[in-house]
Amino acid sequence: MLELGVTYSVRRDLLYKGTARVEFVETLFTGGRFLVPPKILVIHFTYGASARSSANWFRDRKNPGSSAHVIVDRDGSVVQCADFNTVCWHAGKSRLRDIIGLNEHALSIEIANWGYLRQVGDRWNSHTGVAIAKATLATHKNGNPDGSPSPCGWEPYPEVQILSATAVATALVTEYGITEIVGHDDISKGRKWDPGPAFDMLRLRARVFGDRGISGDNRLRITPSDGLNLRAGPGTQYIALELLPVDTMVDVLQREGQWLSVSVIGSNSKPRATGWVHSHYVDGE
Ligand SMILES: [Zn+2]
Structure with a gap:
């Protein structure tokens, strides 16, 4: 702390x-x-x-x-x-x-x-x-x-x-x-x-x-087996842009309360999309 x-x-x-x-x-x-x-x-x-x-x-x-x-x-x-x-x-x-x-x-x-x-x-x-x-x-x-x-x-x-x-x-x-x-x-x-x-x-x-530090290692993994919605804003009232499959990697750009602005890492290891995910459903490597 x-x-x-x-x-x-x-x-x-x-x-x-x-x-x-x-x-x-x-x-x-x-x-x-x-x-x-x-x-x-x-x-x-x-x-x-x-x-x-x-x-x-x-x-x-x-x-x-x-x-x-x-x-x-x-x-x-x-x-x-x-x-x-x-x-x-x-x-x-x-x-x-x-x-x-x-x-x-x-x-x-x-x-x-x-x-x-x-x-x-x-x-x-x-x-x-x-x-x-x-x-x-x-x-x-x-x-x-x-x-x-x-x-x-x-x-x-x-x-x-x-x-x-x-x-x-x-x-x-x-x-x-x-x-x-x-x-x-x-x-x-x-x-x-x-x-x-x-x-x-x-x-x-x-x-x-606290917890998920934005500085240092900020690459996280999507954990739910049925995937996690990538949303247009920090809340469930925002539209789901896509369903990110389990084990998708994201880089944290910004935090707003329980929500994280993330960059989604594609299969070529390069960022391919941005959006918001709930911090509860991501985990460190
Ligand atoms: Zn001012």
Whole structure:
């Protein structure tokens, strides 16, 4: 299981680190209580200087009004801005399959990070002009914010920050039965770029959901003797594309709750199709 050295937990919709409540800086902008229990966790970057500066932004009436449940700072410290039973305004116009508007269905973790950087000579600056020592060069999976085809600079996430975010996400999954972790850039494609390519979402999912690691050996075997449906999406409500026979091998691309996005390996050992299978019916080699 997770060996992070930092343990977070939730009690009465409040976040604790060990036995102490984490700092609480209450946002002014919420949408009241969840009408349905949230089963999705959305990861963001703040595009800002620090967790505290973003927490204060969530309290400033001069702003258009945005909020998130938790902010994780670069040093790994954590600020909670709203009870977990409360709708926050973090997703905006957003969609995940048939769910429109994720605010009413999701908890949120903001990660303090400048996101997309500006190149100034051989150096990198934040959009506010703060110098960033080192940039991660990458192209965003949905296309770069400036439309350029070549890799651009993103602020790296320190490991201590990732460890805290992972531990907080694990606490939320444990308490609320969260089944899916997505990026803002997965639900507001073309409009949002957070948490972006510097954030290893597959690693986060693998660490939080445990068992079938997405990193490392991710080739699995279809186990039911009467085969397993390959579906168009992560659920039985999606159409079956084909029936995969027992012993078919698949490579895991992504995990969403109990469902795995897979690449089906053909008889020539090359990928021949993609789709979704339920994780219960696949097994390691
Ligand atoms: Zn966001």
